[in-house]
Amino acid sequence: xxxxxxxxxxxxxxxxxxxxxFLMLPIFALVLFSxxxxxxxxxxxxxxxxxxxxxxxxxxxxxxxxxxSLIVSPIAATIxxxxxxxxxxxxxxxxxPGKKLLSVTLIVPILIPPLILGVGFLGLLSRLNLQGQLYSxxxxxxxxxIPSAIALIALRLQQMPKDLEAAAWNxxxxxxxxxYRVVLPWSIPGIIGAWLLAFTFSFDEFVIAWFVSxxxxxxxxxxxxxxxxxxxxxxxxxxxxxxxASVIILLGVxxxxxxxxSNRQTKPVDS
Amino acid sequence: xxxxxxxxxxxxRWNPTSLLKIACLTPVVLYDGxxxxxxxxxxxxxGFWTTENYRAVPGxxxxxxxxxxxxxxxxxxxxxxxAQSIWVASTTTVLALILxxxxxxxxxxxxxxxxxxxxxxxxxxxxxxxYILRLYAWQTIINPNGLLNSLLLQLGWIQxxxxxxxxxxxxxxxxxxxxxxxxxxxxxxxxxxSDRSLLVAARNLGATYWQTFWRVLLPLSxxxxxxxxxxxxxxxxxxxxxxxxxGGGTGQSILGKVPLFSTVILNEYAASTNLPRTSALATIxxxxxxxxxxxxxxxxxxxx
Numbered sequence: 311x312x313x314x315x316x317x318x319x320x321x322x323x324x325x326x327x328x329x330x331x332f333l334m335l336p337i338f339a340l341v342l343f344s345x346x347x348x349x350x351x352x353x354x355x356x357x358x359x360x361x362x363x364x365x366x367x368x369x370x371x372x373x374x375x376x377x378x379s380l381i382v383s384p385i386a387a388t389i390x391x392x393x394x395x396x397x398x399x400x401x402x403x404x405x406x407p408g409k410k411l412l413s414v415t416l417i418v419p420i421l422i423p424p425l426i427l428g429v430g431f432l433g434l435l436s437r438l439n440l441q442g443q444l445y446s447x448x449x450x451x452x453x454x455x456i457p458s459a460i461a462l463i464a465l466r467l468q469q470m471p472k473d474l475e476a477a478a479w480n481x482x483x484x485x486x487x488x489x490y491r492v493v494l495p496w497s498i499p500g501i502i503g504a505w506l507l508a509f510t511f512s513f514d515e516f517v518i519a520w521f522v523s524x525x526x527x528x529x530x531x532x533x534x535x536x537x538x539x540x541x542x543x544x545x546x547x548x549x550x551x552x553x554x555a556s557v558i559i560l561l562g563v564x565x566x567x568x569x570x571x572s573n574r575q576t577k578p579v580d581s
Numbered sequence: 582x583x584x585x586x587x588x589x590x591x592x593x594r595w596n597p598t599s600l601l602k603i604a605c606l607t608p609v610v611l612y613d614g615x616x617x618x619x620x621x622x623x624x625x626x627x628g629f630w631t632t633e634n635y636r637a638v639p640g641x642x643x644x645x646x647x648x649x650x651x652x653x654x655x656x657x658x659x660x661x662x663x664a665q666s667i668w669v670a671s672t673t674t675v676l677a678l679i680l681x682x683x684x685x686x687x688x689x690x691x692x693x694x695x696x697x698x699x700x701x702x703x704x705x706x707x708x709x710x711x712y713i714l715r716l717y718a719w720q721t722i723i724n725p726n727g728l729l730n731s732l733l734l735q736l737g738w739i740q741x742x743x744x745x746x747x748x749x750x751x752x753x754x755x756x757x758x759x760x761x762x763x764x765x766x767x768x769x770x771x772x773x774x775s776d777r778s779l780l781v782a783a784r785n786l787g788a789t790y791w792q793t794f795w796r797v798l799l800p801l802s803x804x805x806x807x808x809x810x811x812x813x814x815x816x817x818x819x820x821x822x823x824x825x826x827x828g829g830g831t832g833q834s835i836l837g838k839v840p841l842f843s844t845v846i847l848n849e850y851a852a853s854t855n856l857p858r859t860s861a862l863a864t865i866x867x868x869x870x871x872x873x874x875x876x877x878x879x880x881x882x883x884x885x
Contacts, residue, residue, distance in 0.1 A: 318790065322690075336758065340717075343721055423819020423870070426863050430620035430621050433624055434619055452616070456609065520847075537717060549710070552714060556711075
């Protein structure tokens, strides 16, 4: 249904533009005000400054939180991706009783609000005396990172010609060897994409980290604490840095996922 | 098909594969068993514990629930908070659908096909930046001296700043900005895979654009709409950040100044660290969401 009506066409383009403005406005404001002189972001522009960036690097609280996040997120993403790869492979290749139930159980954590999971995690961890540590955040983040890892890697595995693995077996490889030598290399783009996605999710996660982190806050938890005290433009600066980092990660995911999606017979579908 | 059959016929003879299957599945089953299912069971169980001297004491008592139910309409006024949550979540979801559906439609039918991917990527981009920092940015935009108000004042469109920050509209803006990229993705995937020959047929048979939309495209989109609505409701009910950072914890409504239920859960834990009671409140939230899922699946089945 391509509208031949130019008015309808024009209206559609204007509408697209308006929604894009809505979607991009906070990012634009973040970047813009990270360079503004005044402490209170206002429209009459007062002047350029890099003060907020130097203040940011001098802020011990934020630096500590960033360090915590840079410990938690990569480890959680790595564990989740490894578990996700094994699960995706097993779900893709094998039949077993309870398969459907298992795949639902593995996907469901991403559908449950982190608020509920956070309370539950704290309940279990405090019972086991594992709460309030960096590893508490890692242990719990892995649960919510597994679903997307499985989904992405399974997508990649589905595209693998089935006879490739069978060929390896016929040539004398054990299933273990073919998993390591054939399936794993094939899945690499999916695995890297899944890792980056998991890293981003973990890096951004607030509620669960708030409940289980105790006195070792991650970056979002620390930002939350700072926000409740005062308006602080160095948050704009850290936002700009995070945005740039996620653009780079997003480009990475895009470059890795394009081959996955364009291999499919159907229309390209994003993650 | 034949290849897969051949493969499964080979499989049973290879003993190592069953070992491989166990080796692949055991880690993830154990992990999710211990760190996902167990916490959920714990959450419901701890709701029945009691607290003595600020320490959770295992047991089985209905104390938490009785206390919560006795405060439904006075003191903590949980019923109001739940009503407020449902109100904000449902209005936000409807707004999000009204905003995102035409966007996905324009994307599918107006933007040339080879640019659609890039256009979609830009629409999803905000999702990848930190949610809490996006909310901070919205704070600088919608506060009384912020970007939006100073722009409108300078243009002379308004005489005094309009209060948006720390109102229910603040909460909605934050939630909309969170939901929009995901809803656009869901609706775009659904619209672009719907059968275009039906639309062409409707046009050829003399239907106007409006009729084609109303009688053909919208019914075709029903599954995607229900899917994204359910998703929007669940996210909005469970979200804490938007209500606290942009809504200011409370929101003025016909019920008076009442916080969202999710905010209540977070704040009660922050103030008291009373885990049994927080768990009981979270269990009530779970029940609320299960009810929504049941209703929406009924919706999806009916009217077929």
